[in-house]
Amino acid sequence: MNKQIKVAIVGQPNVGKSSLINAMSNAKLHVGNFTGVTVEKKEVFVKSDLFDIKMTDLPGIYALNAYTPEETVAKNFLLNEQYDIILNVVDANVLSRNLMLTLQLLDMHKKMILVVNMIDEIEAKKGSIDAKKLSILLGIPVILTSAKTSQGIDEINKTIIQTYRAKQNDNKIYYTQKVEERIKELTKVLQKSPHFKDKDYARFIAIRLIDKDENVYKIIHDLPIFIEAHNVLEKIYSSLTAELDEDSTVDILSNERVAIAHNLHIETVNIKEESKNLNEKIDNLLIHPILGLPIFLFFMWALFQLTFVLGNYPMNIIGDIFTYTATTLADILPNGTVNSALTQGIIPAISAVVMFLPNILILFFGLNLLEQTGYMSRAAYLMDGFLKRFGLQGKAFVPLVSGFGCTVPAYMAARTLKNPKDRIITMLVLGFMSCGARLPVYILLIGAFFPTHDAGNVLFAIYISGAILGLIFAKILRVVLFKGEPEPFVMEMPPYRLPSYKALYMDLWYKTKMFLKKAGTFIALAALGIWFLSTYPHNSALEKSYEIKIQHTKNIQIKKQLQNELSAKSLEESYMGHIGKFIEPVFKPLGFDWRMSVSVIAGLAAKEVVVSTMATLYSVGNASNTSKGLIQKVRENVSFNSAIALLIIIMIYSPCVAAMSTFYAEIPQWAWRAFYTIYPNVVAWLFAYGVYRLLSAVGH
Amino acid sequence: MQTKTISDLQISQEATVQKVIAKEPVKSRLFAMGIVKGAKIKVLEHTLAKQTWDILSNNTKIALRQEEARQVVVQ
Ligand SMILES: Nc1nc2c(ncn2[C@@H]2O[C@H](COP(=O)(O)OP(=O)(O)OP(=O)(O)O)[C@@H](O)[C@H]2O)c(=O)[nH]1
Ligand SMILES: [Mg+2]
Numbered sequence: 160m161n162k163q164i165k166v167a168i169v170g171q172p173n174v175g176k177s178s179l180i181n182a183m184s185n186a187k188l189h190v191g192n193f194t195g196v197t198v199e200k201k202e203v204f205v206k207s208d209l210f211d212i213k214m215t216d217l218p219g220i221y222a223l224n225a226y227t228p229e230e231t232v233a234k235n236f237l238l239n240e241q242y243d244i245i246l247n248v249v250d251a252n253v254l255s256r257n258l259m260l261t262l263q264l265l266d267m268h269k270k271m272i273l274v275v276n277m278i279d280e281i282e283a284k285k286g287s288i289d290a291k292k293l294s295i296l297l298g299i300p301v302i303l304t305s306a307k308t309s310q311g312i313d314e315i316n317k318t319i320i321q322t323y324r325a326k327q328n329d330n331k332i333y334y335t336q337k338v339e340e341r342i343k344e345l346t347k348v349l350q351k352s353p354h355f356k357d358k359d360y361a362r363f364i365a366i367r368l369i370d371k372d373e374n375v376y377k378i379i380h381d382l383p384i385f386i387e388a389h390n391v392l393e394k395i396y397s398s399l400t401a402e403l404d405e406d407s408t409v410d411i412l413s414n415e416r417v418a419i420a421h422n423l424h425i426e427t428v429n430i431k432e433e434s435k436n437l438n439e440k441i442d443n444l445l446i447h448p449i450l451g452l453p454i455f456l457f458f459m460w461a462l463f464q465l466t467f468v469l470g471n472y473p474m475n476i477i478g479d480i481f482t483y484t485a486t487t488l489a490d491i492l493p494n495g496t497v498n499s500a501l502t503q504g505i506i507p508a509i510s511a512v513v514m515f516l517p518n519i520l521i522l523f524f525g526l527n528l529l530e531q532t533g534y535m536s537r538a539a540y541l542m543d544g545f546l547k548r549f550g551l552q553g554k555a556f557v558p559l560v561s562g563f564g565c566t567v568p569a570y571m572a573a574r575t576l577k578n579p580k581d582r583i584i585t586m587l588v589l590g591f592m593s594c595g596a597r598l599p600v601y602i603l604l605i606g607a608f609f610p611t612h613d614a615g616n617v618l619f620a621i622y623i624s625g626a627i628l629g630l631i632f633a634k635i636l637r638v639v640l641f642k643g644e645p646e647p648f649v650m651e652m653p654p655y656r657l658p659s660y661k662a663l664y665m666d667l668w669y670k671t672k673m674f675l676k677k678a679g680t681f682i683a684l685a686a687l688g689i690w691f692l693s694t695y696p697h698n699s700a701l702e703k704s705y706e707i708k709i710q711h712t713k714n715i716q717i718k719k720q721l722q723n724e725l726s727a728k729s730l731e732e733s734y735m736g737h738i739g740k741f742i743e744p745v746f747k748p749l750g751f752d753w754r755m756s757v758s759v760i761a762g763l764a765a766k767e768v769v770v771s772t773m774a775t776l777y778s779v780g781n782a783s784n785t786s787k788g789l790i791q792k793v794r795e796n797v798s799f800n801s802a803i804a805l806l807i808i809i810m811i812y813s814p815c816v817a818a819m820s821t822f823y824a825e826i827p828q829w830a831w832r833a834f835y836t837i838y839p840n841v842v843a844w845l846f847a848y849g850v851y852r853l854l855s856a857v858g859h
Numbered sequence: 860m861q862t863k864t865i866s867d868l869q870i871s872q873e874a875t876v877q878k879v880i881a882k883e884p885v886k887s888r889l890f891a892m893g894i895v896k897g898a899k900i901k902v903l904e905h906t907l908a909k910q911t912w913d914i915l916s917n918n919t920k921i922a923l924r925q926e927e928a929r930q931v932v933v934q
Contacts, residue, residue, distance in 0.1 A: 221891035253918050256893040413890045448907045540922040544910035647885050652920040
């Protein structure tokens with residue numbers, strides 16, 4: 160086995176850490192042009208001749224004073240885990256700001272490499288960065304790279320191995336004399352403890368303490384030297400601030416780092432002042448005080464229009480192909496278990512899901528553009544004032560919008576919210592943002608009950624009303640359960656970037672693969688289960704009596720009718736029929752028959768299962784209509800009012816088990832878990848009932 | 860003389876940061892984004908009700924709320 164080199168990838172948010180790892184390996188880490196894309200550490204392995212390199216991609220951090228939960232993940236890793244090298248990635252465009260973190264990392268006195276990424280953007284501006292000089296000034300290797308053009312990527316690997324083999328060099332950052340004296344004084348005190356025998360480590364801890372790092376303060380809190388260290392520290396706080404006339408030692412250290420970083424920048428970066436560029440012209444329009452919000456709403460509307468209208472063509476073709484396959488197979492295969500399991504159970508179910516793949520891909524394509532171009536943070540900026548009225552803040556927009564794709568990563572993305580109250584409110588209302596898996600149910604019902612030219616608007620209305628409902632609940636939660644102001648809002652807005660077609664294509668291709676895999680495995684299995692439960696046990700007495708009746712009639716019409724009667728009766732007598740009858744009372748007030756009720760419950764496993772279950776149940780219960788499309792069957796079996804009630808249930812009730820378990824993993828408090836598990840379902844039922852009654856009252 | 864903060868500036872007006880009077884941890888966050896004493900900033904945009912601000916500092920665009928904008932004293 161090769162020796163393993165452990166590398167921690169550290170840097171400010173959105174500098175291209177994950178992109179670099181993707182470029183170095185065949186990993187497919189999530190990348191996006193906004194801060195806080197990576198919220199959990201991820202390990203990626205790169206093999207070379209002699210060494211295996213284990214790279215840990217960490218969430219971006221602005222400074223070692225962690226601020227949000229996802230930054231804490233990175234900080235805890237840096238302070239507590241074992242690794243050999245820190246690979247510090249910085250964005251060449253904003254070198255001096257990024258170097259502030261670099262300087263803090265250098266205090267740790269570990270082996271370190273500086274990767275200056277996005278060098279392609281500097282070169283496009285006819286600028287340059289002197290890597291050699293920067294390397295000499297900082298005392299660590301410096302590599303210029305571009306994850307976009309792959310420039311310098313191979314060099315990273317080589318440098319990691321060289322650095323691993325080389326001895327630790329003396330890459331210290333020295334502060335001004337007054338500060339250095341205090342650091343020395345505190346270091347001496349710390350060294351009295353066996354914890355801090357290592358002088359460099361003691362120095363690092365001393366600097367962190369003077370920088371008022373609360374996590375580090377907790378480390379020394381339980382040590383015997385605490386009282387002495389604490390007294391010295393208090394003295395340092397008051398004497399330094401008095402001598403240098405600043406509010407706090409945090410300001411002092413920050414000022415020093417600014418000065419050092421600024422000098423490094425002047426020494427090594429050669430770039431002309433930028434004129435007003437395209438970026439700002441785009442911003443003048445997209446975040447225009449008056450036009451900004453309408454433009455954003457227009458984009459969303461256009462996306463849902465496209466999702467329905469464009470997706471409709473392939474949808475019908477895919478549906479037809481599956482229906483044709485099912486009818487053909489039904490004729491070819493001998494009558495029996497396999498035949499009906501395939502043609503009535505699995506194929507209709509998979510068809511019902513795969514049919515909607517084009518729609519889902521269009522939606523994901525739109526969300527991907529939102530993530531990659533940099534518009535995401537602009538939208539957050541635009542929505543901030545609006546969200547504030549509902550007790551949320553602009554940054555909550557990112558998880559909320561991700562919720563339109565999939566609820567699981569959206570729950571994770573809520574880690575970028577600092578305030579625990581904000582975070583829990585956001586997570587509690589995230590389910591109101593309809594995820595991509597619910598799209599099939601909507602399109603099915605809209606397709607069955609609305610004219611095509613309205614369909615896109617109805618779809619848009621569903622998503623928007625879900626979002627508005629979510630905001631109203633956020634407000635209620637804020638007023639009733641989480642009193643207090645939302646957290647402050649300070650957010651970086653990265654420059655616009657053209658998404659790379661390759662990345663876009665890869666992302667959609669990956670999503671397609673995952674979707675088909677899910678349809679072929681999970682959904683197919685679920686469908687087999689549903690089919691089994693709805694076909695067995697056979698009631699031979701019933702079958703016999705019908706067979707005799709069928710044989711005795713000559714009229715084909717009546718024969719067919721009898722056959723259908725038999726299937727319907729058998730279905731009712733099946734296991735599923737009994738289960739359905741058992742839960743039917745719950746949904747009876749909404750006008751659901753037991754098949755819809757079962758589908759809703761099955762949807763807790765995954766939302767696609769709602770349509771696949773409906774497909775199976777409506778084809779098992781109907782012997783003669785394998786050839787009809789699902790939309791047609793739904794139109795025949797479901798009333799308009801119930802369809803609307805079903806839409807509302809799907810919009811609001813609990814997300815799938817995968818999403819629920821993510822919530823449980825993120826939120827440890829049992830009270831919140833219980834609340835989260837119950838309230839969406841109650842709300843869903845009440846709303847659906849209200850609308851159902853209203854529609855009935857106005858005579859629908 | 861009254862202290863002037865970012866929230867008193869007009870769109871496309873430039874200024875120099877004098878002091879950040881925000882409390883921790885917002886202060887550290889502003890520092891880390893480059894809003895430090897002596898930094899040159901420029902107001903790029905604000906929303907209609909001046910609720911949210913878009914400022915440029917050191918080649919970085921930063922969105923802030925009015926509350927935070929009031930806590931950066933400028934000259
Ligand atoms: N032009 C250019 N763009 C890049 C380069 N590297 C990354 N990007 C883009 O920069 C953005 C951020 O990339 P990510 O890899 O998500 O950045 P990150 O550092 O992992 O971000 P967080 O996980 O949020 O901390 C994406 O839009 C990338 O496409 C580069 O070398 N050149
Ligand atoms: Mg990342």
